[in-house]
Amino acid sequence: EPEVTQTPSHQVTQMGQEVILRCVPISNHLYFYWYRQILGQKVEFLVSFYNNEISEKSEIFDDQFSVERPDGSNFTLKIRSTKLEDSAMYFCASRTGGWTEAFFGQGTRLTVV
């Protein structure tokens, strides 16, 4: 069964460093997402990406964040100058259409120290 894959599963970084989280969405999907979940809190929408551009972003997704689809398969989230409060689980997701269900990767646990 096709699945969304994310790497790494766990990333530890020092405050102020840049990190890149990587995702390979399901191959025939057209919509790509990043979500985050701070421990014990809800799953929060960060950004959606469609047709090679950001289609929607939340207030959380400020200039510190950027996304890219550098080739036909990878989808990345870059976090510049990480802060302690960026520590969370980051989930990538993809879906075939705008109104269909989304499939989530297993997540990258980011720890900023």
Added chain:
Amino acid sequence: RKEVEQDPGPFNVPEGATVAFNCTYSNSASQSFFWYRQDCRKEPKLLMSVYSSGNEDGRFTAQLNRASQYISLLIRDSKLSDSATYLCVVNSNSGYALNFGKGTSLLVTP
């Protein structure tokens, strides 16, 4: 008003019990509704989509009331393996984002 609201629980029920979860959403223009399940420190996994006519999948039944902006999930004959957090998910007005409720925690005990 929060976009998607759920009773956080926890719901503690014995095996075999029937349990119901409710969810309300604020955006009357929302078109897609889902229930996801999340196990501790794992990714959300689709449990079922929710259709206007209501739908059933084995022991699980989902209902949608557009007039009241209300979604429900009924679990019959609860199993130990049903213990998880159940997430109500609603499409944003734009259709791009999926907005999550905080989730309802279920613990099924022997």
